[in-house]
Amino acid sequence: MKLAVVGKGGVGKTTVAGTLARLIGRDGNSVLAVDADPNYNLWSAIGIQQSRASKIVPLLNDENLVHDRTRSKIVRVLGDYFALNPRVDDIADKFAVDGPDNVRLLVAGTVTMGDSGCMCPSAALLKSLIQHLALQENETLIMDMDAGIENMGRGTTKGMDALLIVVEPGKRSLETLGRIKKLAADIGTDRVFAVANRVDGESDRKIIEEYASEHGVKILAYIPVDRKLKLADLKGIAPLDMMETGPAIEELKGLKKKLDSVLNDDNLN
Secondary structure, three states, X not given: XXXXXXEOOOOOHHHHHHHHHHXXXXXXXXXXXXXXXXXXXXXXXXXXXXXXXXXXXXXXXXXXXHHHHHOOOOOHHHOOOOOOOOOOOOHHHHHOEEOOOOEEEEEOOOOOOOOOOOOHHHHHHHHHHHHHOOOOOOEEEEEEOOOEOHHHHHOOOOOOOEEEEEEOOOHHHHHHHHHHHHHHHHOOOOOEEEEEEEEOOHXXXXXXXXXXXXXXXXXXXXXXXXXXXXHHHHHOOOHHHHOOOOHHHHHHHHHHHHHHHHXXXXXXX
């Protein structure tokens, strides 16, 4: 399964992606979690220690690798041309670090200096990695995408089995859901679902449900406001390391089961 977690910035994508990765891994699946957010902190939501996370070399920050695989440095004398299908078969094994519950983390990275050039070669490398990553039956790819819709325009999420839009009860967040649904259709992704996060009561649930329904998006989970979830974030602790149960965790466990049903059986109850 290849799953991209998307949505407006600050809605809780990383918490959902990291917790979901571990829940899937606990079933015996091998999970590759890719942090494609420039402000990468998926390591914290997964439960990788900061001392180890600080030593992670983001994939796209390795300029020599990017230039080597996309040939961007070699052909720059001819203009800004680069290979659109770079070799990526060995990247996950070289750059991923082990986390708990059968999860490995790969940090994509981003531009780190002003005027450092076009992100196009780096984007091509990441896009090729995601599209050509061969998964076995018991392997799962989960991507924590950057905020908003730019990743859809770059086609980074093309080839996903499904998009999971994290949304909260707010106008800008809901509008982002609508834009993502349209762009998903443009790149041929028809399995688009939503997770309602920080739901505080029936009125929040109804607002999100009505908007999602208008755009043809099925909501798979309604994660309630949970004080312990906020506390885990403040302490930099993975939700599953803070608590094994609770309203939010139980809803995320239900989300995993529904995803299994949707993607394996095409039968959502």
